[in-house]
Amino acid sequence: MDLDQKTLLNLYKTMTTIRHFEERGIPETGQRQMSASVHSSAGQEAVPTGVCAHLTVDDYIGSTHRGHGHCIAKGVDPKLMMAELFGRATGTNQGKGGSMHIADMSKGMLGTNGVVAASVPLAVGAALTSKLRKLGRVAVAFFGDGGANQGVLHESMNLASVWKLPVIFCCENNGYAESTPVEYGLSVANVADRAAGYDMPGFTVDGMDVFAVYEAAGQAVARARAGEGPTLLECRTYRFYGHTVFDNPLSYRTKEEEDIWRARDPLKQFRERVVPEGIITAEELDRLDQEAEDLMEEAIRFADDSPMPELSELYQDVYVDYPLDMMRRGVNMAD
Amino acid sequence: MDLDQKTLLNLYKTMTTIRHFEERGIPETGQRQMSASVHSSAGQEAVPTGVCAHLTVDDYIGSTHRGHGHCIAKGVDPKLMMAELFGRATGTNQGKGGSMHIADMSKGMLGTNGVVAASVPLAVGAALTSKLRKLGRVAVAFFGDGGANQGVLHESMNLASVWKLPVIFCCENNGYAESTPVEYGLSVANVADRAAGYDMPGFTVDGMDVFAVYEAAGQAVARARAGEGPTLLECRTYRFYGHTVFDNPLSYRTKEEEDIWRARDPLKQFRERVVPEGIITAEELDRLDQEAEDLMEEAIRFADDSPMPELSELYQDVYVDYPLDMMRRGVNMAD
Amino acid sequence: MTTTTAPMTSTVAREIMYREAINEALRQEMERDETVIIMGEEIAGGAGREHLGIVDAWGGPFRTTVGLIQQFGNQRVLDTPLSEAAFVGAAIGAASTGMRAVAELMFVDFIGVCMDQLLNNAAKMRYMFGGQVKVPFVLLTRIGAGFGSAAQHSESFYSIFSHIPGLKCVVPSDAYTAKGLLTAAIRDDDPVIYFEHKGLYGNRGPVPEEPYVLPIGKARTVRPGSDITLVGISRMTWVCTEAADELAKEGVNAEVVDLLSISPIDYDHVIESVKRTHRLVVVDEDTPVCSIASEICARVAEEAFEYLDAPPSRVTAPHTPVPYSRPLENIYLPNASRVINTVRRLVNG
Amino acid sequence: MTTTTAPMTSTVAREIMYREAINEALRQEMERDETVIIMGEEIAGGAGREHLGIVDAWGGPFRTTVGLIQQFGNQRVLDTPLSEAAFVGAAIGAASTGMRAVAELMFVDFIGVCMDQLLNNAAKMRYMFGGQVKVPFVLLTRIGAGFGSAAQHSESFYSIFSHIPGLKCVVPSDAYTAKGLLTAAIRDDDPVIYFEHKGLYGNRGPVPEEPYVLPIGKARTVRPGSDITLVGISRMTWVCTEAADELAKEGVNAEVVDLLSISPIDYDHVIESVKRTHRLVVVDEDTPVCSIASEICARVAEEAFEYLDAPPSRVTAPHTPVPYSRPLENIYLPNASRVINTVRRLVNG
């Protein structure tokens, strides 16, 4: 392992923060907002962690409905995310977006997105900005195995290749689109097999192994920064819970399968790699776990203590500038 | 050449009919309908001819804005097509569709289509009908090199592969999407290179050589009929004229390039193959040319002698059943 | 409900839920006509896992299609890849070659990924082809805010489909109309967009066991009245009746018309009512501009101008996306008090 | 034209065409602000053939973007593959990261292939993100029937965009408004859909050489009158003036309002006019149901009810696709005689 201690600790810290956010934050959100539109990425932590470790705050990412991990890995403050999930005015999006729309433009986080693969061309556009303005930034477009079959992804990969844009198309292949197994929905063995059709490199890596992701992403990011164009990076991973909080995953997958993947838990694997070799002590990792746990308690408190948005917010930021009267049509007659 | 005389004559007859339709019918249409929305397929005759030679009247095709050749090769009556182009009540579509919407359901011709690649999923759906109802029919989805970059094509190829449908995805790569060269718009060398991404066979053949097209299409159709699923067949071809009647192709391509492709005229090549070998005489081919010429005169006369649609047709066939009053809203107040 | 345009059979004892009514209509039509097929994401779920004993993971995210795959098999009940443009287009292609094809778009918010197939193929083929083809295609989709699901999973948006010539559109408001209109939609030879409201799935109501058709294009009066006509669309019908109950206490007798169909719109029914009540409020969960609410107000103003004692009025969602935070979403949604305020203003002058 | 809401500069001698005015606005804004970029299919043409001396095959199918690539190069003037969802989405992504991005959709009829990007990203990002982002994105597209191009190349369809919260929409009607509104659209921090009418490209009119902005959301009166208000949209404005000229001979003095912007709509202007004339006809080339015409009639009926002496009325295209055959297309299009008949009925009735 040629990673320095600091990098290693950061990788683990990101993963455990994501894990704790999902395991603690999602049930709490459920109690408060009562919405099915929250998706846990627990199990998939190695992917955003390994990829975003190569990014600076100025680089861009576009994300999915299952995007908490992307946000945290890109540096978005979990406290503000929690407040967002709770619908509070202090949230990343002032409570107006929720889990599926968390954005932090100050961190290059172009939004989680509720429409599958819809953020992909946004990331391509951000890469275009970088190229035209010579900013040296790269953009990562995260999408799922289900998203791999959306037309806009195909168009976006072609466009990015034609324009040689600094984009990494990162597929989190977690085996399922809702309940639909990837073997059913995807006509080819690997998503990365499609890269050749766009004249770009394609890799399939073990998405439960943060080192594997880190290494492959490093190459892809380096290629993008060097102006050599896009890469398609597929990470094979697994979500430990249901599609949302409401479904029972055992209605479409087996306990045995879950156990196999649980055994490959990316946090556990990380421990098993670094602790026996004496690179990092178990205590240090425990401390990071504890910090993450504490952070979540703090985040929940922060969110709970935060106010709900003012009701006038309903009409704010629809536009930069628009007549209020037209927005209130259908409402103001009645008030 | 292991094709029998009759097949050979039919191939040529189809090609010369298409050529004559384009060269005679398009200018005549221009004079009457004054529309830019007519696209000549002259130069590309070998593709629909070679492909449709394997189809029966019950098989299906979906076509493009450049679809006269597909229609004729699938057995649509050029007289009715001409009447359609002239906007006459006797046209294939009663004059309501024109060049970009010619359809003849009795011939399995599911319509030329004005939206690039939009007819592709229709052909997939027709193949689904065939599969579910065990009709033994195949469907061919024609599209262009420009269409190759549309999202719906990608989705359709994946879907057809997942469902193992009897579809042939036939790309007429004529080097240009309007004025945009395929080398610019397509990120990969050949459209057929994308087939692997959908786990289907892909072939690139010389689309100026009807024998090459015929052979490759034969394999693809056989595979489809055998229930083995879809094929992607790319035919490299060229349109002899502009994108529509209005543009000057020399604004985006060179005279030299045109000359090279003109020299590879599929009708001429056919002659050069079969006449010297004594398989068919020049006179026989001349006679077919003459017949096509006569047919066009007849078609133009037929179309010119045909009435325009009744004005009440404006409201016919929007629906099978709908209140006329609602359709005439915005009009009937005024009449 | 008081009157319906379609006769209810006399033997209605059984009550089932809206979601079950949808399921029953699909099942009965698939039994009746073997050309009926249905496709979409997750409509069975767990696709391709038969060997593990999984044939129906959940039967659709809202369980509207549960059990169909067991009964009709995976050739007629087709789970699809996440590719709306392709499978909606394929359903249209199948419908134009002899099937009656039903496709499901999970939420209407996603319509933008497959709009072209509806707009340029389903809606226009028959016309462009000079009447050569019928397109018996049904798109099932879901509408409605109020579930904390934010801007991309809460739209209504049906006005856009009503705008499009060549499409028919229905908005069932309870279990009875859900079954009758879906049966009608499947048997219809034109493309029909069928809007299910997420907020109605659990509603129970009397539903005949046998198949029946409610004619597309017919509204019904769910509460007779004489002072004002409230026109409701989908769940908003019940917002209207709630308002009407409250208004009755003030001596205002509101008639509530449940539109049921938004293409075509039953103007005879609406205008007949307004000619009696002389006042109109349309309650629409969609955003206001170029909405069904504007359409109805405009047409009533055009055709019943002389009968109107007050401006034809709208209560709708605001011209904003749907916010996530619950307090904001609550004020986003049209509700009874907003209807009541509007009515009071119109009635009192 | 008689009055405009924006002052015309005094030095207007030069007349140019609508298409040239569009080109000039693009050119001047690109000169003024280096973050302005434009992308689309064929906007230069012959892409990648610089080595053959081809840098601009035609400058767009309607030559609206001709010459831009010579001046600004192929990094700011980007021909695209035939992939609307990707490049429209990319333009939105670029706009949200610091560019002012203009994208062209060749015909509005194709909107269905990229609708999702407009609907769920461009229109909602700012709101969903709690105001964190501006999306200075312009979509140029083309509308209009009358060219023998049948059902998939002749739509107007703008009402659908007016319906969508988060988008602004403008419909310039002549060279002067084409330039001023495009300049405004590019400088605007919100997404703007800019509808060019195919039937207006060749129209000449006085246009100041210097850049100027016509405010989005302002209508103008192109002909004052006192007996009835005719509201025109895009090319229909000139159908209205044609009708007004004819009506003047009969002693009917029609005021013609050119809407110019359909999101937001300048209701102050429209309602002020109707309050004076007491009558309204909206002339709209789009199909009637849930149209701008219905919207305006509904709102005028709501807000100026007491002032109306006749039903607010619409002259629109019928609720049908656009037919190919010329005689049918001719009767499809709203025209002056239809407007005149409607006005006569309202004035005499």
Ligand SMILES: Cc1ncc(C[n+]2csc(CCOP(=O)(O)OP(=O)(O)O)c2C)c(N)n1
């Ligand atoms: C265009 C579109 N279609 C359908 C949906 C509904 N939906 C939300 S998530 C999902 C599955 C996505 O699968 P995948 O891309 O593999 O991501 P994962 O959930 O596994 O992270 C579906 C079908 C949607 N949001 N957008």
Ligand SMILES: Cc1ncc(C[n+]2csc(CCOP(=O)(O)OP(=O)(O)O)c2C)c(N)n1
């Ligand atoms: C979705 C869509 N975008 C753009 C157009 C405008 N358009 C019509 S034909 C064409 C080029 C098509 O190129 P190709 O697919 O190669 O077919 P060809 O014209 O060469 O036969 C374009 C851009 C369209 N009709 N549909």
Ligand SMILES: [Mg+2]
């Ligand atoms: Mg997945």
Ligand SMILES: [Mg+2]
């Ligand atoms: Mg081409």
